[in-house]
Every structure is written in C-alpha cells, then in structure tokens.
Amino acid sequence: MTCAGARVQVAPVRSRKDLKEFLQLPWRLYAGDRAWVPPLLSDLKRVLDRRRHPFHQHADVEYLLARRGGAVVGRIAAIVNHRHVEFQREKAGFFGFFESAEDDDVARTLLEVAETWVRARGMEHIRGPMNFSTNDEFASPGVLLDGFEHAPAILMSHTRPYYPGLLTRAGYVKSKDLLAYWLEGPEPPQRLVRGVARLQEQQKVRLRPLDMRHFAQEVRTVQDIYNSAWEQNWGFVPLSEAEIRYLAKQLRPVLKPELCPIAEVADEAVGFAVALPDLHQALRHINGRLWPFGLLKLLWHARKIDAARVLTLGLKPGFRRMGIDAMLYLRIFQEGPRLGYPHGECSWILEDNWEMRRGLERMGAHVYKTYRVYEKAV
Known part of the structure; x- marks a missing residue:
C-alpha cells in the first residue's frame, strides 16, 4: 500500500x-x-x-x-x-x-x-x-x-x-x-502490384533477400544506407559501429531473409527494408522470464505468430521518388503471407513523412496507433 x-x-x-x-x-x-x-x-x-x-x-x-x-x-x-x-x-x-x-x-x-x-x-x-x-x-x-x-x-x-x-x-x-500503420492481409491490390512491377522494370531495380551467408557484409551495407537515408530526419543520430554490431547480433536469430529485401540499381545497394515476425505474440505468454519454462512456452506459441512488423526502411538520397520504397514494401507484403504472416504493422512513421505515408495508404494500410514524444525547456 x-x-x-x-x-x-x-x-x-x-x-x-x-x-x-x-x-x-x-x-x-x-x-x-x-x-x-x-x-x-x-x-x-x-x-x-x-x-x-x-x-x-x-x-x-x-x-x-x-x-x-x-x-x-x-x-x-x-x-x-x-x-x-x-x-x-x-x-x-x-x-x-x-x-x-x-x-x-x-x-x-x-x-x-x-x-x-x-x-x-x-x-x-x-x-x-x-x-x-x-x-x-x-x-x-x-x-x-x-x-x-x-x-x-x-x-x-x-x-x-x-x-x-x-x-x-x-x-x-x-x-x-509517430504513427503505426496496420495492413490487413493477405494480398495488396493487384492494380498496385502490376504498377509496381512495371516501375521496377523501368527503373531497372533488382530486389534480393538478405544474404545470411555474408551477414557481416550485409550489416555494413545496411548501415551505410541507413545512416545516409535518415540523416536529415527528426531526431536522427548515426549508429556507431558498436551499436550496429550489437543490434545485428540481437536481431540475427529472428531475421527472415525474405522479409529483409535489399534494392540494387546497377549492382549498387540503394535501399533496404527489415521486417520481423511479431514475437510479442509469443512473449506475452511467458511473463518476462525464459526460465524455467518460459523458453518452452515461447517456442510453442511462436508457431502461431500470424503477423510481422516492418520496423525500418531506408533509401539513399539519390534514389528517392523512384518508387523503390513501394517495391520494398510490396515484396514484404507478398512474402509475409507465404511465410505465415498475412497481417502486419509498419512502424514507426514520422507524422510528416508524407511520401512514406502515401505509399503505405495506397497499399491499403491505415493508422491505428499514434505515439507522441514530448519536450520542455529546462
């Protein structure tokens, strides 16, 4: 009391x-x-x-x-x-x-x-x-x-x-x-799929999955794109070498290469996106503890996960407004259902990132959560 x-x-x-x-x-x-x-x-x-x-x-x-x-x-x-x-x-x-x-x-x-x-x-x-x-x-x-x-x-x-x-x-x-979008599967509109396919052919963009065999090199590629893509965004600070290594180590066990597409133009990596299975659907059953029985419960409930979260997407500055963001999103939204994740969240999106917001909304996603950051003079 x-x-x-x-x-x-x-x-x-x-x-x-x-x-x-x-x-x-x-x-x-x-x-x-x-x-x-x-x-x-x-x-x-x-x-x-x-x-x-x-x-x-x-x-x-x-x-x-x-x-x-x-x-x-x-x-x-x-x-x-x-x-x-x-x-x-x-x-x-x-x-x-x-x-x-x-x-x-x-x-x-x-x-x-x-x-x-x-x-x-x-x-x-x-x-x-x-x-x-x-x-x-x-x-x-x-x-x-x-x-x-x-x-x-x-x-x-x-x-x-x-x-x-x-x-x-x-x-x-x-x-x-900061906004969280929700996309209810299983498939985006076919008209949009055809339009993005034409655009991908016109722009000569190649999409490939994350190469787990060369994971360290892929991490460096993503770090380079991420730091240049977000440089002008609100609140951004470049990831340090130690931070990117730490983050990669934490995420590696749950990464699905098909949900982490990399976009290339003329063999140059120019964009990427990362989506993860929504492990919170399993974590909610173990009360914050892996031992003594939490790990078994986690593995059991992980089989029933039916959603993913797109947690980041980045494009090098010279390759924006080419529709590459739509290509990356679409690839994830197509691969997700095949892997058992027909639904998904895209977050977080800055409220004034209209280019990304419009792209998501064209795919049928809608805002279902709003997070607010506050400030005060001291």
Whole structure:
C-alpha cells in the first residue's frame, strides 16, 4: 500500500534491490491491462547495463526511482546522448523508461529531477520518452495517444492512457507524433502490384533477400544506407559501429531473409527494408522470464505468430521518388503471407513523412496507433 499523503521521494538506482524494483514496477502498473506485453527481463537488464550496452559508450544515464510511503510508485531515466548533441547541434537531454502511478505529484517530481539532472550537464531542453534514442531496439519512443486496445508489436511500446495528461500537466508540449500503420492481409491490390512491377522494370531495380551467408557484409551495407537515408530526419543520430554490431547480433536469430529485401540499381545497394515476425505474440505468454519454462512456452506459441512488423526502411538520397520504397514494401507484403504472416504493422512513421505515408495508404494500410514524444525547456 502507498500512503496518499506521504511526500514523493526520488533517488538514483544504486543497489541490486533498487534495480530489481526499477525492472519490476511495470508488472504492478499494468496489472489487468490485457494489451500489455511483459518485457523480457534478461533483455531489459542488458539494455540498462552500462558495461554491456554500447549506447553507454557515448551517453550519460541516471536511473531514478520514486517512492511514496516506502512503496515504489514511479521510475525514469535521465539521459544525455553526446552523439545527439554533436550531430543535431542542439543541447537537448532526454528522459526514458518512464512509468508512473496515476498521480500528478509522482510524475511531476520524477520529471523535475530528470530536468535538473540534464540541465546540470548543460542541456537546455528535455525530450521523451526515449528508450534510449530513436535508434533504440528495446522499445519505441513516445507514449500512446490511441490504440490502447491493441497489443504492441515487437520492439514497440505500450503505455497507460493517463500518461499524456501527466506530461502535459507537468509543462510538456508536443515534439513529434509517430504513427503505426496496420495492413490487413493477405494480398495488396493487384492494380498496385502490376504498377509496381512495371516501375521496377523501368527503373531497372533488382530486389534480393538478405544474404545470411555474408551477414557481416550485409550489416555494413545496411548501415551505410541507413545512416545516409535518415540523416536529415527528426531526431536522427548515426549508429556507431558498436551499436550496429550489437543490434545485428540481437536481431540475427529472428531475421527472415525474405522479409529483409535489399534494392540494387546497377549492382549498387540503394535501399533496404527489415521486417520481423511479431514475437510479442509469443512473449506475452511467458511473463518476462525464459526460465524455467518460459523458453518452452515461447517456442510453442511462436508457431502461431500470424503477423510481422516492418520496423525500418531506408533509401539513399539519390534514389528517392523512384518508387523503390513501394517495391520494398510490396515484396514484404507478398512474402509475409507465404511465410505465415498475412497481417502486419509498419512502424514507426514520422507524422510528416508524407511520401512514406502515401505509399503505405495506397497499399491499403491505415493508422491505428499514434505515439507522441514530448519536450520542455529546462
């Protein structure tokens, strides 16, 4: 029980007990939320570990817990990403891993401590939630504005409906909305299929699956395209060598080459897309733990996965507006049903990325979730 009249106290995570409470808080806050998918605890521990996750090589992070009457009622991470400061040329800190009881005092106190922490390190704004950055592989940025009834797709977030109110009442304003599109299979319109095929022939674009036999080289190819494709996008920071190696290692076991097409023009790789089977459909059954029986449950339920998530797509700047994005999407939407994934999510898409949005909508996809990132001057 918490004491409603007790003062909220915020302190950094310093002990194993603190870390355990930081990790386990969502199990209490999301109890009864049928859409919530418990995160895999071993993955979350690895992400938070300053010695193991490469993000910490170029960032300062402080994990904070809020207590009231001895009970943990909230958590937050205060973040200064030095690569963001350098690349975006703005003094912006971040907050992430934000969870709070439905209590303005709890949320405001947590946020104020994070604001003070980033301001002490020279930052002029704070933005979030970011877990840790727009490149993060653990959970997407932002808090949900709608679509609460739908479970999150793999590597996407799910938050409580009262979070936007907590943030706005603490003085935060909209920074950017991120959209999740849903495509109900099994096949895109044939008129579109024929049009894309003609375009592919005219532009002399070759699509091929990811070559797992030369995985390291493929990772370098994707990194080169990704960093050039997203360079001008909101919030983008190039992936470091350590980050791309880490991300590739984490994703390799679940990659399906047919769902990771690479586009080539005159033997030059100019675009790529990556889709993953929605493992959240299986993870929701193991309560965040692989042992002692979670792994067996995971393998059992993984056989029933019927959806995939397109989590990234990139084109080199000189090859945009050629329809290559439509070719990549279409290839995934055609291969997905053949592999047992007739449905899919495409996320996240910036609200003002009209070129990508129009392409998805032509294929019959529709927005079914909106995530909002907030910011505040400090």
